[in-house]
Amino acid sequence: MMRKIKTALDLGGFNKGDNLLEVGCAKGVYTFEFAKMGFDMTGQDLSVKNIEVAKERAEAMNNNNVNFIVGDAEDLSTFSDNTFDGVTLFSALRYVPNPQNAINEIFRVLKKGKSAVVDFVGERMPVINEFAAIVMCEGRK
Numbered sequence: 624m625m626r627k628i629k630t631a632l633d634l635g636g637f638n639k640g641d642n643l644l645e646v647g648c649a650k651g652v653y654t655f656e657f658a659k660m661g662f663d664m665t666g667q668d669l670s671v672k673n674i675e676v677a678k679e680r681a682e683a684m685n686n687n688n689v690n691f692i693v694g695d696a697e698d699l700s701t702f703s704d705n706t707f708d709g710v711t712l713f714s715a716l717r718y719v720p721n722p723q724n725a726i727n728e729i730f731r732v733l734k735k736g737k738s739a740v741v742d743f744v745g746e747r748m749p750v751i752n753e754f755a756a757i758v759m760c761e762g763r764k
């Protein structure tokens with residue numbers, strides 16, 4: 624996990640204090656690690672249950688620099704254009720019915736010139752060619 628986080632930080636060029644969106648954050652395992660490192664985190668996941676658990680953990684940890692929200696990667700309309708210094712999406716795009724919609728939304732909420740780091744199940748996923756950003760292929764770990 625820490626290796627993936629370090630790789631994401633390197634690839635994304637994220638800096639301490641940046642506000643990052645983690646799409647498909649599940650119960651926030653990665654989100655909390657980023658928060659501990661000084662990032663201002665928003666975790667988003669489709670699962671109400673996952674987000675409930677993540678919120679409970681954040682409360683128990685008295686963690687101020689992390690927020691969680693239920694939502695669909697294909698519709699990030701909760702967030703304005705150009706909101707985030709970076710976006711991560713780990714092991715989740717394969718569950719999204721129309722990944723291009725998610726990618727469009729990720730680029731919309733990213734500030735201009737900022738990066739998203741997305742990992743894919745494999746290099747042959749068709750959408751990989753359409754995603755003009757930084758990609759970590761799980762197969763290369």
Ligand SMILES: C[S@@+](CC[C@H](N)C(=O)[O-])C[C@H]1O[C@@H](n2cnc3c(N)ncnc32)[C@H](O)[C@@H]1O
Pocket residue numbers: 646647648649650652653667668669670673694695696697712713714715718719720
């Ligand atoms: C395999 S888990 C990965 C969780 C975490 N990112 C990690 O790497 O440990 C996939 C997550 O994607 C979420 N997910 C699936 N479809 C989604 C969607 N359309 N929008 C947001 N999250 C979604 C699931 O609820 C689940 O928590």
